[in-house]
Amino acid sequence: MKNKIRLISSILFVLFFLMACSSEKKEKTIVHSKLNYSTNAFEPYISAKTIKLHHGVHYKNYVEKSNMLIDKFGFNGKSVAVILKKTKNKEKYFSLYNNLGQALNHEIYFNSLSPKPTTPSKQMIEMINKSFGSYENFKKEFIFAGSSHFASGWVWLVKNKDKLEIMTTSNADNPLTQGFVPIFTIDVWEHSYYLDYQNKKSDYMKDITKNLLNWDYADSVCFDLK
Ligand code: MN
Numbered sequence: 334m335k336n337k338i339r340l341i342s343s344i345l346f347v348l349f350f351l352m353a354c355s356s357e358k359k360e361k362t363i364v365h366s367k368l369n370y371s372t373n374a375f376e377p378y379i380s381a382k383t384i385k386l387h388h389g390v391h392y393k394n395y396v397e398k399s400n401m402l403i404d405k406f407g408f409n410g411k412s413v414a415v416i417l418k419k420t421k422n423k424e425k426y427f428s429l430y431n432n433l434g435q436a437l438n439h440e441i442y443f444n445s446l447s448p449k450p451t452t453p454s455k456q457m458i459e460m461i462n463k464s465f466g467s468y469e470n471f472k473k474e475f476i477f478a479g480s481s482h483f484a485s486g487w488v489w490l491v492k493n494k495d496k497l498e499i500m501t502t503s504n505a506d507n508p509l510t511q512g513f514v515p516i517f518t519i520d521v522w523e524h525s526y527y528l529d530y531q532n533k534k535s536d537y538m539k540d541i542t543k544n545l546l547n548w549d550y551a552d553s554v555c556f557d558l559k
Pocket of ligand 1: 439520522525
């Protein structure tokens, strides 16, 4: 009898142990990345008020909703890229796709900004020249693409094989679902600029492109330096 009790309690102990392990293993698929700078570091181009709201509220909500919906639909353990590809254009996953796309896009956006000036490396300049003719021309085309994007979305520098391209996506779409490598992005949803620029989206695009783009981050993604 005693042995039986011992055996049952051992089994129960192992079961509880396994349950505890599996619940601990449920790591969050995407986290709310810390801002590497103070909220006023991007002034005068982006105000602390905008950064606090954008990073601290909008981005955070997208991350929290994503993880909740990943749990609900049982996508735990899969990568963000895989989940986005599996849920794209599927009505059932509309909310998960959009929240996760937005969570990832914001992670890339905040990495794409640097308050201290950075410049493209020699290797990057070569790619820019090959793809756009010149750095000046790249900036012109990038500003135009972001300024003229209709409604909510994103303007991207992407890698397509050995060339760079500029593209825009609407709502929560990320170029990775179309086979491109996202190098950096600027958010052109109104919440990213309206407090500081009101309807002057092209001024926001010009200020960010000329003063805040993080070319060190671009290098690390483009040339796999991570
Ligand atoms: Mn945003």
